[in-house]
Amino acid sequence: xxxxxxxxxxxxxxxxxxxxxxxxxxxxxxxxxxxxxxxxxxxxxxxxxxxxxxxxxxxxxxxxxxxxxxxxxxxxxxxxxxxxxxxxxxxxxxxxxxxxxxxxxxxxxxxxxxxxxxxxxxxxxxxxxxxxxxxxxxxxxxxxxxxxxxxxxxxxxxxxxxxxxxxxxxxxxxxxxxxxxxxxxxxxxxxxxxxxxxxxxxxxxxxxxxxxxxxxxxxxxxxxxxxxxxxxxxxxxxxxxxxxxxxxxxxxxxxxxxxxxxxxxxxxxxxxxxxxxxxxxxxxxxxxxxxxxxxxxxx
Amino acid sequence: xxxxxxxxxxxxxxxxxxxxxxxxxxxxxxxxxxxxxxxxxxxxxxxxxxxxxxxxxxxxxxxxxxxxxxxxxxxxxxxxxxxxxxxxxxxxxxxxxxxxxxxxxxxxxxxxxxxxxxxxxxxxxxxxxxxxxxxxxxxxxxxxxxxxxxxxxxxxxxxxxxxxxxxxxxxxxxxxxxxxxxxxxxxxxxxxxxxxxxxxxxxxxxxxxxxxxxxxxxxxxxxxxxxxxxxxxxxxxxxxxxxxxxxxxxxxxxxxxxxxxxxxxxxxxxxxxxxxxxxxxxxxxxxxxxxxxxxxxxx
Numbered sequence: 186x187x188x189x190x191x192x193x194x195x196x197x198x199x200x201x202x203x204x205x206x207x208x209x210x211x212x213x214x215x216x217x218x219x220x221x222x223x224x225x226x227x228x229x230x231x232x233x234x235x236x237x238x239x240x241x242x243x244x245x246x247x248x249x250x251x252x253x254x255x256x257x258x259x260x261x262x263x264x265x266x267x268x269x270x271x272x273x274x275x276x277x278x279x280x281x282x283x284x285x286x287x288x289x290x291x292x293x294x295x296x297x298x299x300x301x302x303x304x305x306x307x308x309x310x311x312x313x314x315x316x317x318x319x320x321x322x323x324x325x326x327x328x329x330x331x332x333x334x335x336x337x338x339x340x341x342x343x344x345x346x347x348x349x350x351x352x353x354x355x356x357x358x359x360x361x362x363x364x365x366x367x368x369x370x371x372x373x374x375x376x377x378x379x380x381x382x383x384x385x386x387x388x389x390x391x392x393x394x395x396x397x398x399x400x401x402x403x404x405x406x407x408x409x410x411x412x413x414x415x416x417x418x419x420x421x422x423x424x425x426x427x428x429x430x431x432x433x434x435x436x437x438x439x440x441x442x443x444x445x446x447x448x449x450x451x452x453x454x455x456x457x458x459x460x461x462x463x464x465x466x467x468x469x470x471x472x473x474x475x476x477x478x479x480x481x482x483x484x
Numbered sequence: 485x486x487x488x489x490x491x492x493x494x495x496x497x498x499x500x501x502x503x504x505x506x507x508x509x510x511x512x513x514x515x516x517x518x519x520x521x522x523x524x525x526x527x528x529x530x531x532x533x534x535x536x537x538x539x540x541x542x543x544x545x546x547x548x549x550x551x552x553x554x555x556x557x558x559x560x561x562x563x564x565x566x567x568x569x570x571x572x573x574x575x576x577x578x579x580x581x582x583x584x585x586x587x588x589x590x591x592x593x594x595x596x597x598x599x600x601x602x603x604x605x606x607x608x609x610x611x612x613x614x615x616x617x618x619x620x621x622x623x624x625x626x627x628x629x630x631x632x633x634x635x636x637x638x639x640x641x642x643x644x645x646x647x648x649x650x651x652x653x654x655x656x657x658x659x660x661x662x663x664x665x666x667x668x669x670x671x672x673x674x675x676x677x678x679x680x681x682x683x684x685x686x687x688x689x690x691x692x693x694x695x696x697x698x699x700x701x702x703x704x705x706x707x708x709x710x711x712x713x714x715x716x717x718x719x720x721x722x723x724x725x726x727x728x729x730x731x732x733x734x735x736x737x738x739x740x741x742x743x744x745x746x747x748x749x750x751x752x753x754x755x756x757x758x759x760x761x762x763x764x765x766x767x768x769x770x771x772x773x774x775x776x777x778x779x780x781x782x783x
Binding site: 293309310311312313314315317318319320343344352354358359361362365366367372373374375376377378379381382383387388391 | 592608609610611612613614616617618619642643651653657658660661664665666671672673674675676677678680681682686687690
């Protein structure tokens with residue numbers, strides 16, 4: 186194996202230490218404890234584990250965490266009323282609604298009920314628009330974490346070619362926009378590939394960095410890379426594995442072994458993008474509290 | 485010359501006939517005349533000519549047009565008050581503020597004062613965000629017109645590679661997002677190049693379609709194209725020309741003659757993208773009036 190492993194857990198830990206210091210300072214100087222509310226409707230096992238991890242990470246940095254669990258048969262008006270109540274609650278600075286929501290509840294309506302000032306996921310149209318335009322906003326957590334991971338990989342993306350595979354609203358589209366903008370950790374030429382691309386390897390072979398967020402194991406293999414490329418693997422897939430206690434193991438969208446032979450650096454799954462996603466959620470929540478209090482933006 | 489000329493004037497005329505029919509139907513069926521307000525601050529000659537062209541095109545389709553001219557030394561609160569008044573005026577369905585604004589007036593603050601329902605330029609953060617997410621919105625006029633031009637060129641961009649040169653908020657970024665989304669006149673693999681790209685020809689030579697919106701004559705030449713590519717030229721540049729009555733002529737960002745030798749189709753400047761930009765503004769204004777009245781969206 187040639188590639189350096191980009192350690193998302195280590196970077197997350199260092200960043201969370203920095204966040205915890207910010208939380209402590211805000212408490213000390215302003216008497217304000219940043220508060221994050223996480224709303225979970227139903228009991229999808231993956232969602233439960235995400236929500237639990239987010240709430241735990243939140244408390245570990247000294248923030249207030251509030252978990253709202255609603256039954257799978259909750260109706261949309263009830264969910265909207267809950268979000269509105271959190272939006273009006275001065276102890277809560279950030280609101281996250283765990284997706285997907287059960288069938289019959291409009292994700293759009295629920296997300297739209299969060300005011301932009303508390304939208305720490307960066308999913309509301311106003312935040313997305315501000316991000317694209319370049320106004321102050323909350324950056325969506327996964328792409329934001331990826332920018333940090335690329336930075337620690339040692340790759341300066343300015344003037345380089347980045348290929349993003351996957352066009353989701355949560356990762357692919359904002360990732361492309363953020364990497365192409367002017368400024369630090371950006372200014373890259375960006376190609377956005379997706380399920381409509383006949384042969385993504387034509388593009389990935391030209392790339393200095395490949396961000397793969399396709400939701401399918403084996404989307405990227407070593408023969409599709411230019412030697413020395415950096416690989417950021419956003420996929421979290423469960424593949425059956427009888428040798429594991431749970432009967433499955435996690436893997437990314439990249440074939441780790443073959444990619445690690447060709448790449449100069451690669452994020453593992455688990456332990457790469459995932460920890461940074463949660464970390465940037467905490468970052469945004471601290472930032473939301475600072476803005477509401479009127480403390481200078483740290484960035 | 486090999487390339488077919490994509491006639492923006494002809495397409496604009498056909499589309500405006502369709503819009504005029506829609507305006508007439510809305511008047512007849514609902515008693516409502518769509519109204520567009522155009523706000524111009526100062527007397528920048530290019531802006532004056534754009535505003536005049538927009539107001540004239542508006543009246544020609546049977547819509548109400550209102551031109552608000554403010555002096556170059558108008559202060560921001562005055563401009564904001566004017567925009568707010570139009571926003572509250574039920575006779576006005578679309579508001580356009582001609583950019584750029586004089587120094588000292590924040591374009592962000594003025595644009596943000598337009599409610600998304602009357603933002604027929606598609607420049608407010610909410611509209612930009614909705615566009616990226618895929619919600620119902622007003623598409624920005626230039627990229628929207630370009631989608632129509634590509635369509636009449638005979639090129640189906642689905643599965644093809646489009647290279648967009650230029651990352652402006654008005655053209656490049658929304659163009660990339662619109663072409664990459666799922667659906668008709670879209671589903672393309674998109675590369676976004678810009679001033680930070682060391683050599684755009686590496687990318688343009690791979691492209692089935694090149695959209696050039698760099699604001700610089702000669703950005704694209706024939707040797708930078710794959711034979712048979714479609715070229716959409718968004719540039720409107722004034723170059724000195726003593727043989728012309730005004731002392732200048734207009735040209736695009738593409739070197740027309742060399743590109744037309746290699747491309748299969750190309751938009752001229754003038755007479756390409758420009759007429760379609762104004763046309764899609766009228767389209768959005770009709771659409772805004774329909775939505776306020778509650779008539780079914782035609783698209």
